[in-house]
Amino acid sequence: MRIFVVFRLFLPLVMLIKKSDGISSHIQPFAEYDHSIELQTNVADLWWTVDDIERAILFELHVKTTGWIALGISPAGGMKGADIGVGWIDQSGNVHFQSGTNIVIFAFGLVDPDICRFDGDISYHDNRRGSQMIPLRFYANPPIDEKFAGLDSFEFRMNNYRVPSNETTYYCKVFKIPIDYPTKKHAIAYKVLINPDNRDLVHHFTLSECDPSTTFNDANLPEGVCDDVVQSVKMCTMDTVVGWATGGQDIVEYPEEAGYAIGGELAIKYYMIEMHYDNPNLASNRIDSSGIQFYIGKQLRPYDLGRIIFGTLSTPFDLAIPPQVNRFIVDCYCPPSVTQNFPESGITVVLAFPHTHLQGL
Incomplete structure (x- = not known):
């Protein structure tokens, strides 16, 4: 699946527009998206849409800063193994972009990198970063409060x-x-x-x-x-x-x-x-x-x-998972006593809650 990212910086002195619940950015997104979330209160907001036909995800990230911003998809919430994109606008108005689970990571800096200098690489973001588990796909249409x-x-x-x-x-x-x-x-x-x-x-x-x-x-x-x-x-x-x-x-x-x-x-x-x-x-x-x-x-x-x-x-x-193994399967079995009261016609499963934390199937 392809991933497209739209980066935007926003400043506090802009016109206030109607926004989604939990979104702090005052700038309207470029497009309409199916989902949105506030990654960091009053700092970073993310919108996205999953296109199953084109097998693509379009993201739009707003961060309250005047420097560089970055968005990535990480297998475990850190930078190791993550696919990261970094973007910024230099003092001349030129746009720069460098490409480097469902755990989204983001970071930003306070100044743009000076790529003309020998040491003009992107500076360390210190604590200006975050990660969040986000379900990029939604498989159901839940009812609304008014129904009840x-x-x-x-x-x-x-x-x-x-x-x-x-x-x-x-x-x-x-x-x-x-x-x-x-x-x-x-x-x-x-x-x-x-x-x-x-x-x-x-x-x-x-x-x-x-x-x-x-x-x-x-x-x-x-x-x-x-x-x-x-x-x-x-x-x-x-x-x-x-x-x-x-x-x-x-x-x-x-x-x-x-x-x-x-x-x-x-x-x-x-x-x-x-x-x-x-x-x-x-x-x-x-x-x-x-x-x-x-x-x-x-x-x-x-x-x-x-x-x-x-x-x-x-x-x-x-x-107990042995160390240094690439694949380890845990089997569990239900004894007959668990299902002895099931009717002969069987049971109907209406909800499931599989849970293995960060990894597993």
């Missing part, structure tokens, strides 16, 4: 959590379902609530049911860095209800025949969010209240949604 207007709903969210300036943080928080439904209800859709300013931090999260036999103090529900509260939340880690990662849809609607059952005589009262924050730039003083919202249907549907989880636990005993 008027429905009852509830949500689970982080409570102004101050994300540590560590590269990786797993934070666990237990919730009690906020509404006590006397009869069974069906959740028919959910919406992922990621703080707009923290799209670069929230890598993925899971929402799990807590074992019905577990009791908690409702006035002091467990929360904290997952490794620190592992004993308190160990009964809330296995039965995953929802999984979301970068690239997933923000709104998911269940099929019209089925819903996620809550309330009534069901014993599930507590849930836990395990939130993975990815902070490669070691940003500090970032406050997050991301989470999830469920929409409750007005009528019960014919079927309750079920879940099946299979794979390999990420422990040294279960998943």
Whole structure:
């Protein structure tokens, strides 16, 4: 697939125009694009469109600087192995461009390189850089909020959590379902609530049911860095209800025949969010209240949604990859006891959440 890049620099003293949500550039893009994202607040914005017929991707990058800017596609978020393009406009108005996964990296400088000087190469960008996992392809057309207007709903969210300036943080928080439904209800859709300013931090999260036999103090529900509260939340880690990662849809609607059952005589009262924050730039003083919202249907549907989880636990005993191997396949098997309750007609899979972090299939 071919990749085309349109670079633009923008200055703060320009006419304000209508812009997309989360976009800070005051300059209108050259063309209409299918997708856009703010890479760095008030500094860098990216637009792109995937053309499957021409097998090409057109990017447009806006960066608030008067020097050079760069955009690349990286296999792991760094410069090694990345395909990078660098562009700038010199003092005479001449345009220069040098070409050097789905992880987009970008950088910029404060001055243009002087290619006439012996030492006029592009200077090091210091901390004027960033990377972000972006799904360049979108395979579904999610519904809009207005479709669920008027429905009852509830949500689970982080409570102004101050994300540590560590590269990786797993934070666990237990919730009690906020509404006590006397009869069974069906959740028919959910919406992922990621703080707009923290799209670069929230890598993925899971929402799990807590074992019905577990009791908690409702006035002091467990929360904290997952490794620190592992004993308190160990009964809330296995039965995953929802999984979301970068690239997933923000709104998911269940099929019209089925819903996620809550309330009534069901014993599930507590849930836990395990939130993975990815902070490669070691940003500090970032406050997050991301989470999830469920929409409750007005009528019960014919079927309750079920879940099946299979794979390999990420422990040294279960998943050990030998060093210096180019290819390593991990096999996992489901014993007959897992599928013994399946109907003879089989099951219908309506959602899937494959997840192997940065690499794997």
